[in-house]
Amino acid sequence: MKKILIAISLFLLFNFAQAQDLVKKIPSNAFTVATIKGDNVFKLMFVKDFNESFVGKKLLTGTSKSLDKNFTSIEDFGINLEKNMYYFNQLSDSITYNCFLIPIKDAKKFETLIDNKEKKFTQQGDIRTMVLPDSTSVIKWNNNMLYFVTGSISSSFFADPAKSARYGIKDIRFQNDEAIATDSAAVAVDSVATTDYWQEIPPPVITKSHKKTKTTAKKATGKKKKSTKKKTVVRPKQEVEEEPIADAAMDATEAAPAAERVNADYDLYQQERAEQEAKKKRLAFTWMSAQAEQIFNGTYESIESNKSYASSLDNTAIAELWVSSLQDVYNAVAPAIGTYGKAGMMKGYGSLNAKLYMDKKSFRISTGLELAQEQADSYKKIMNRKLNKNFLKYVNSEKALGFMSYSIDTKAYLEEFPKILKQTYGSFLGAKMEEEIDLGTDLFSLLLDEEAVSKVIKGDALFVINGLKTKEVTYTTYEYDDDYKQKEVTKTKNETLPDFLFMFSSEDHRLINKLIKYGVNKNYVSVENNIYKILEKKSPIDIYFLIKDGIVFFGNSLSEMQGISNNQYNNKISKLHKNLLSKNNFSFLFNAKNLVGKVPDSEIGGEETAKKFNSTLEKMGNVYMKSNPIKGRLVSADISAEIPNGHENALKYLFSLIENAAK
């Protein structure tokens, strides 16, 4: 088993595609598809380099050791490293299949991986099949591909007696005589199921028919079991010996006192439960085998024909993930978490995809979500705003530790928001609530003058940390005289604080001005040269604000505020920062390098911690996040992490990080 698991996990790590891509083998109703693109991976790192890398060596020596073989290259595993490897799953109400499709280059080499004395595989034509111990998974392969499938039965499906009876499975509960009525009903269906199903596909595990005597014993205790069913009951070998004991216990029940009878009932219950579980397992195995057979020999429509899947692909990605739709995810999980919500929660959200890229400069993860047309239209309206260009004047790229910005159209947002809410959660509240939701939506619009609000808060904002500043603060401590008499003294120390600046656009200042006036009157706010200071005693730092050129600024640095007020702000925005901010509705950036060595050791917790802290920061490039413009019905966002100079590419950098971490 261990060997097989190792073999499988190896395949999960690597994989590889062009001629006869295995994607053709993925059924069109696959729910999730994940791809690792072997050719792209090994463009960044030659197989030879991989074998010699820390991770590669660890893997090869580890596998060699546990399989008692000598592997010198990952090519020894027999996988085709130039093709794509796939994972996909298929969901149904009764079973979930988790499947892997791995391209094979040399089937002989692969077979040496799994070869062992106890476990032999069977061969039919050029297709080899191996069943994993416990019959939980099936592996099938030929000279070009390997298919691994494991299925898990849905317990909620079999909790429904009507459904489970179709497969001769009963939902066993520990109880007593009332069970008889339902039991006999189930039996009727059972016998049908027996002929229909069980005899049709004989279970591949040892079958054993039961003694008639046992059935009678059971009847006597009121726990019925039909002999028709018994004929096909599968039991693990070790259970065989236990049976007479159980039977004896049954026989004794008649004369036994109540407590013992309960015990015996419980034993019986356990036994019956185990029988039913074994049936479910066998059913899962039968289904799995049929599914694997279909993948190898059947003809069906492949996932390639799915437009959403096809359009999510990108040749340059290293790995890809595609999930058919959020709504489907929700509905698939919903029965397990409860009956509500089945009626289409998450309506309006389509497929989801994620792609990983690695190149010479960075790691990048791109994610996308498909929306329903209505939703997409709403988002387009909301996103129809660019960040106020004047904001860019207040970013100093040479010093900035990071920033976060967003721009939405407040008016459109307020108008569209109730609609989106209704679409997403409407069904959750139930059809009966629809009228109330409509009413709420109207009330919301009535109470809010969207237009007016959007003038006060236009919907774009920028939060930027333009470096750190040292500030002198006083504190109380004690000095001791010759007599060690305590004397309270006030000392000063330097504290390093980030200088933040927060700004948002506002056309209509009347409300804000009124608020300020109120604040001044109530002594919440003081004013000097148009710069307001919030008089909040609890706040450990001073916060200032001012309004200029249709922008409301908040910040903790008086000098910065004065600079803004006097048009003497020192701005040096880099191209990257400018593009990030001006081209996207949402952006976030963290520039670790600007933080290196800026924080005094004492503030981080000592020299040693500071050293670690700084060296971690030094190894980090810019990390940033941005939303992309909505394309058709697809909203998407990217997260990128730049790699430091001196590394050939992101994959090699990743390997070096792993190596360092392991040291």
Add this chain to the structure above:
Amino acid sequence: MRLNQFYKFLFLVILIPFLSSCFEVIEEISVKNDGTGDVVLTINLSQSKTKVASVMLLDSIQGYKVPSKQKIQQELNEAVAYLRKSEGITNVKSTADFNNFIATISFTFKDVSNINNITKNILAQQKIKATNTSSYTYNKVTKTFSRKYQAISTAKTEFNKLKAKDKAVFNGATYTSIYRFESPVTSSTNPASNISKSKKAVMLKSSIMDLINGKINVSNTIQLSK
């Protein structure tokens, strides 16, 4: 976003990442020749007041609930109430300065033995396990004052279970004990302790980290001139 929430966001982003604080714990015991005396316990977080003030605005930090000003005051009051009921303890007072984050408790004792286990019991009341046991004795005849201190071994193990981030809070924290007497001190056995010029006081300063790790022991026997 309400202003309060904005503040919270701000502190979380700009202040908390550098969380390591300096604080002082000071224990002063004045013992008269007849064995009566006074105790002043001080905890001073003033050096870290910016951070403490920021933390106080949050509900919880690094998974710990941040007590409110009211809660701190209440706990202080409970400690005072407990002391007032304790045998031989009188004149109990407490102060709390929430601008500089300094709190003190002071009281008078009839006999040195009255103060044994007081800290431990106060901590136990707040459901905090003490990290050490201390017992104080004063022999009027020989004029010897001694403190027996034993770190509880589990304290170190418990401390080591904390995340590095949480441990860092104790970096730079100090513990100072000062014992004052009417008669001049002739000897003090703890090598880390100092005798004042006037010879009437003994001081011992250590880092709280060293105390927790058991690197330093604050046991001492002080001999006064007869």
